[in-house]
Amino acid sequence: MAHPVDVPVDPERGAAVKAADRAHVFHSWSAQAVIDPLAVAGARGSYFWDYEGNRYLDFSSQLVNTNIGHQHPKVVAAIQEQAGKLATFAPAFAIDVRSEAARLIAELTPGDLNKIFFTNGGAEAVENAVRMARLHTGRHKVLSTYRSYHGATAAAINLTGDPRRWASDTGSAGVVHFWGPFLYRSQFHASTEAEECERALRHLEELIAFEGPQTIAAIILETVPGTAGIMVPPPGYLAGVREICDRYGIVFILDEVMAGFGRTGKWFAADHWGVTPDLMTFAKGVNSGYVPLGGVAISERIAETFAHRPYPGGLTYSGHPLACASAIATISAMRDERIVENAAEIGERVLGPGLRELAARHECVGEVRGMGVFWALELVRDRSTREPLVPYNASGADAAPMARFAAACRQGGLWPFVNMNRTHVVPPCNVSEAEAKEGLAVLDAALSVVDGG
Template identity: 60%
Template sequence: MSEPKTLTPDETYALDRAHVFHSWSAQAALKPMVVTKTSGSRLWDGDGNEYLDFTGQLVYTNVGHQHPRVVEAIKTQAETLCTIGPSNANDQRSQLAKMISDLLPDTLNKVFFTNGGTEANEHAVRMAREVTGRRKLLAAYRSYHGATAQSIHLTGEARRFANDKGASEVVHFFGPFLYRSEFWATSEDEECERALTHLEHTITSEGSDAFAALILEPVIGSAGIIPPPPGYLEGVRQICTKYGIIFIADEVMAGFGRTGAWFAHQHANVVPDLITFAKGVNSGYVPLGGVVLSDEIAHHFDERAYPGGLTYSGHPLACAAGVATIAAMQDEGIVENAARIGSDVLGPGLQALAEKHDAVGQARGVGVFWALELVKDAARTPDVERAAAVAAASKKNGLLVIAAANRLHVVPPCNVSDDDVRAALTILDEALSAS
């Protein structure tokens, strides 16, 4: 019988290129970094180079890498109950569902667990259609909601193009973004008011009784890290209520401390009907996502079966990691740290870089969820090449950030230290000066 072997970095890379098919990529040009070790805000590659990881990987390592409480919880659970089917109750799933519900108003008490965010959005849409008997869906152009059949159609950004054949029953609308306003606005108040008017006109033009749900990221993530102006989420809630449309808050990326609140919609005075989550719920240590249901929607299925399910719904290992993650965040003040870092250290530091470097058109964000938008000129022409160059120069000097189109996404762990943020800002400053 063959035994598992420990591969060298060179062996790992060779087998990856021979046998692994990567997502969102032309395969021939790939040169993936071999990662051999991680800890806290840092990781090490196959050549022994150390990096500050300000990517969150795919924006999910909210408690950093290898948090000892989460690792220990997974070990303990593996020794006790590795897996059990979702028709059975298990203590970790039960505990985690209550812990998530306790973070929300008392009208949100049921949790349906999935394997990740895209499945969470698929099921939230299915629930909305079952409850309302309607089919059409609303989603913003600047959005990312996943890559499976329905969620890729909900996605508003360009990654949907190759998959979108125009038959998904999704209607897209423009959300507010004053820096690149679609509404000729000159202030946040104007942008908010005109965006809400546009949304309501879209609904009435398409048939106000046709829509099952509106899905919205309370802070837009992959499409640019764009916080909404004050009053926008409240306005969306009012419009949804007016037309009987279920409001789905997609908290997959922004939830569990990323914005300096447990959920990004909590920066506003709104209560969604459904909340989807994943990523930060257990810092991605074991794949997990889910949907939080309002009592009204949950009661719809009291006497009728919900037509959906998953083999690994509420997997014990994943839920154990979630219980430990939330407990660590509460005990260690990690959400509060994210808020303080954003307001006192990271936010001011990135704003200072925007003032210093003409190439930075805007620094925007909240908590530990930030973007630098790079432009070529006063007309705000996006500079995609420079964003890639700055990211490459930062990596050379020991900092990993995400280059997304003409933006740099700067997303450290929620428990990042002041010193690590200051070190990252210095590297970014040097990279912007050199590019």
């Protein structure tokens, strides 16, 4: 069972919370009548717990956003202090915490991404980055990969490559999808990373030729695709896309909403490859989601487009003081407590070796991939054929093997991140070595359930 913790146990309160939720809350991405949401009583650090006193190690970081864990005292205090000083103010004004948050973020972004447009989250950041690219170039098409997720708003959902796009894909947003590199399930019949990189770049360039370079405003990529599978790009790929964009006058957008702010063991995933995009979107880890915040980091060249031409976009809560105060406190805490360095060290010393050991013991693990605290286990029926444990976009009985795996994780006191035939190992960036090893032990037991299934 999940581990009991020393917190007040109040099943009646939990039942009331659950009943109110079921009566009034409409949940995202869900068939409302069949979901059974857990009533959460509290959280701290890498754990949260329910009203029955059961504790769960959060190996999902919620939606891969609580990079500094739950209830970090410095961030909570900053929000409380800011609420007492100036709780909200319109974005047209210069506010100290807004200016400081922008300065700190610009200090961390690569290259000349020195201007920050604040949004309330990642999808809005993508919407505005695409709008900036289209206005800057005067072109309309945007290219994105099939294995991607960029958000659920109008343009962002069209850019998304996974099945969540299908119900809302009107085909009217000028979006063209292409195959990004993924050696384990290569679309290019590649056998090495070098072949995968070269063939993926050739595929992209051929697609651009057939679509018409003069019609393409931007290429948007998740630096390391997240929900779609944590597929670390092969060496040279991002630099190759940068070169293609430069050659054809295409804006290069990197989506760092999930991969940014320490998740890969560096402040931004782009830092691993020394690539600077024209626009970079961020959210999630910028303040661990304590108050909704996202944004676009803008290069000098694109910012200059709007120096004397109004940018036609904005949000009532852009650069909200409470959100900006929490971002300042988060970045400061991450620096003071070496949280980014911890993510790199835990990935290299604990998670990477530990997950590879699990793969050696469990036939259902087809591949281990990742970096920092950003990992995926690809679960398969057959290692030799690489047949996924469950079919693509499976539901109901077809998805039962993954449901059994997730249930075994929760039974062992770990909350997993499960998508299709994968489990993602994405604890907070400040997860301790002991917590990481605790999670690996639960995963080991849960994978045994899959092996035996």
